[in-house]
Amino acid sequence: MATTTIPSPRSGKVKYSRNRGSGSSFEMLAWLFMRLSGVVLVVLIFGHLFVNLMAGDGIHAIDFGFVAGKWASPFWQVWDLAMLWLAMLHGTNGVRTIINDYAERNGTRLTLKTVLYIASFVILVLGTLVIFTFDPCPAGAVTDLPSFCPAP
Amino acid sequence: MPTKPAGTLYRGREGQWSWVGHRITGVVIFFFLLVHVLDTSLVRVSPEAYTAVIGAYKNPLMGLGEAGLVAAIVFHAYNGLRIIAVDFWKNGPKYQRQLLWGVLGLWVITMVPFLIRHLSIVFSPITGGH
Numbered sequence: 504m505a506t507t508t509i510p511s512p513r514s515g516k517v518k519y520s521r522n523r524g525s526g527s528s529f530e531m532l533a534w535l536f537m538r539l540s541g542v543v544l545v546v547l548i549f550g551h552l553f554v555n556l557m558a559g560d561g562i563h564a565i566d567f568g569f570v571a572g573k574w575a576s577p578f579w580q581v582w583d584l585a586m587l588w589l590a591m592l593h594g595t596n597g598v599r600t601i602i603n604d605y606a607e608r609n610g611t612r613l614t615l616k617t618v619l620y621i622a623s624f625v626i627l628v629l630g631t632l633v634i635f636t637f638d639p640c641p642a643g644a645v646t647d648l649p650s651f652c653p654a655p
Numbered sequence: 656m657p658t659k660p661a662g663t664l665y666r667g668r669e670g671q672w673s674w675v676g677h678r679i680t681g682v683v684i685f686f687f688l689l690v691h692v693l694d695t696s697l698v699r700v701s702p703e704a705y706t707a708v709i710g711a712y713k714n715p716l717m718g719l720g721e722a723g724l725v726a727a728i729v730f731h732a733y734n735g736l737r738i739i740a741v742d743f744w745k746n747g748p749k750y751q752r753q754l755l756w757g758v759l760g761l762w763v764i765t766m767v768p769f770l771i772r773h774l775s776i777v778f779s780p781i782t783g784g785h
Contacts, residue, residue, distance in 0.1 A: 538742065541735040549732070552725060557769065561776035562721070565709055567702035570695070587692065594685035601678060622689065630692040633699050647702045 533596050540589045547586040567647040571639035575651065580634055587630045595623040669755045677734050680727040687724055718777030722770060729765050733758040 556562055573579040598619055606612040640652035697705040711717060737754045741747035747754070
């Protein structure tokens with residue numbers, strides 16, 4: 504019995520007659536990014552929640568000294584920076600998808616996405632600056648300082 | 656003649672409800688994330704400002720909110736892994752319903768110890784001084 508070979512849909516031999524798209528692979532890359540960042544975020548956020556809410560005194564232990572103690576280590580700086588960027592891009596792309604799905608008027612979609620991108624940009628820049636410019640022993644501060652700061 | 660459409664856009668059942676749950680938890684987590692970066696940024700204002708605002712997270716009402724937030728995160732995380740399995744594992748689409756029951760089972764297994772630990776901290780008096 505002779506077998507008929509059906510060309511793979513993505514082999515280039517098949518021409519779709521609808522939805523040829525813009526030729527840009529942006530949406531495919533966004534789809535892939537959601538899955539790749541998602542896997543990494545599960546590890547980063549579960550670790551974050553365990554260390555901040557379950558270990559030690561849990562949420563009662565969180566104050567300025569707690570944050571300063573963590574960010575004294577490059578390990579937690581990199582951890583939190585990666586978490587910030589991946590979570591913000593993952594969340595922004597998720598909300599972008601939801602806006603595209605539910606906002607039917609062109610103007611509404613444009614407005615909502617503009618607000619979304621501005622908010623995300625501001626939060627990303629702010630968060631990144633905070634991690635990189637953080638001073639665990641600010642001059643003049645006296646309360647809640649980590650134990651490694653020189654006595655005021 | 657049917658009085659309402661026999662089949663609508665949504666197929667219903669586990670697949671649709673997990674999709675709805677994923678969207679709702681995703682939006683909730685995103686808005687918390689915006690606020691959480693802002694409150695953490697207070698460490699650049701002063702230790703007093705940060706510790707005062709983070710103190711609001713320690714009252715029991717906020718503690719219950721945190722429990723709800725973690726519940727949303729854990730569901731979104733496990734269901735996200737289910738979506739990856741449906742997309743990349745060859746038997747994923749066939750077993751997507753069973754995978755959802757796995758997600759819910761793991762969610763319970765994760766949330767029970769978390770809630771015991773977190774709520775016992777939240778509802779115990781703040782001891783010691785910082």
